[in-house]
Amino acid sequence: MALSELTRTAKTAPPVKQQPAGGRGPRARERWYAYGFLSPGIIGLTVFTLFPVGMAVVMSLHDWPIFGERSFLGFDNFRHLLAEDPTFLVSVRNTFVFTALFLPLNVLLSLALAFWIANCRGRQVFRVLFFIPTITPMVVSAVIWKMLYQPDGVFDHYLGSWFGIDAPNFLADPDTAMFAVVAMSVWQGIGYNLIVFSAAIDALPTSVLEAAEIDGARGLVKFLRVQLPLMSPAVFFVTTMTMITSMQVFTQTYILTKGGPGDSTVTMVQNVYENGFISRDLGVAAAGAWLLFAVILLITAVQFVGQKRWVHYEH
Template sequence: MQKGRRKWGLIFIIPQLIGLVIFAIIPLGMSFGISFNEWDGIASEMKFVGLQNYIGQVMDSDFRKSLLNTLIYSLLFIPIDLILALALALAVQKIKGKNIYRLFYFMPVVTGSVSVGVIWTWIMNGDFGLLNTALASIGIDGPKWLTDPKMVLISIVIVSVWWNVGYNMVLLLAGLQNIPEVYYEAAQIDGANKLNSFRHITVPMLSPTLFFVLIMTIISSFQVFDQAFVMSKGGPMKASYTLVYHIYQNAFVDFKMGRACASSVILFVIILTITLIQMYGSKRWVYYEQ
């Protein structure tokens, strides 16, 4: 019986495994190999340069600028997105018609990133955009959202939160619904208020879901590209020039595949390091029911 289940289990995971190997593992290995070479993506032969691409990227002011922009974006996006997603999940947890609210908040997630970027570029236009028009109607002079170097990254964060918060909200709402109601009833009998119940019941019981959401949000924040590409082209003055945009620029504009792959490997190492640190730290705050 166990052998039969194991066989069917392997059969069902083979398509996913094949996709993982073809579209993830093989490209990752190829990127690592290309990163030690100088190649324009067209020539039949590569020129081995060792660590020169990595050293060049570390010394490149554009790379350092893109890394700084990505860090700033992540530090803004991650807490805002998580806090708002948790607040929305708590708000719709016990109200009637929560499936409608869940559908409403999840709709932006399934919208194409290019479509989202184009629509929000029009909304945030500093001269005739819908957002500034609305602000002007109440006497507020709106900023140049996408052409001011001080505002463009904040604008992209706003769009990213609008686009992604529904996904995290649905995950957190599912986690909240799996918390047994009897815990809250027992806490209420013992005289605990809502704040104490949230701190000592909701947060610990929801910690596995929070941990997953946190990891996925951090990974997506370091891979931000679509919004910066569609809405601002990395500008103005490279104020929204992100790390993935830098990789795109090297690979498909300058045709310096070796440098682009070196940047990709550095990004992979950064994300892997952060994920491993989180997994190690999760042992102290993530609750796993025995």
């Protein structure tokens, strides 16, 4: 390009707007607007999440009664729970038993119901009906099921009149109490996973399903070889979230059994509650909460590492 053409281009080019000094330009104002809109969420996260988490760390390392002198103990609270508190180890076992029963039942039943509803008329109505227990407060559901389980209750009446079975006292028998809690929990929580699986089924690519049918895939083969792999991200999400929820079980066991009979249904969260608000030792309670967090984090990390082998994402 000639020198004269460069000069002409420079003269006709629009002037470049200079950013005002002191950060007062349009972009600076937009940045402050963004900070203003984000500030409520940031303040809420700091006050109600980050600050309590930090305080829990501090409390777990101290003798921290609700009232009275506080002293630094280091990791003595953790040693007390793991070596000296028999209830804590029982609560760990019960929490894993509940999770081992609740997780597969919830996932398998919700998946089966989702496929059944997908082939029914009035699918939206069925989805709403199954989702209603999920939005019902847990306390309300637990109180209703406690009345169903009690002697001379609904279950006892129909088992006797229809099948001639003398039903046990479900909540007072150590052999049946955990199963009773699991049954109530599955009924209350199955609707959420059903909606997730229903959405995954509706999103299955019809072209792939039609190609599989042309190749002869039918029934169980089609489900295991085509549909389930396509739904693996939803299965992974449901499994992970259900595991995290089941490890934090508390309300239903507390309402139905108070952790009994004996210690047969006491859970890790209930152990934290009893240490903090009944024994009034917040340091031990905070240590139990951090141990629960460590267990959930470890299991979740294993799930995320293992999902690379069986979860198939569309790219």
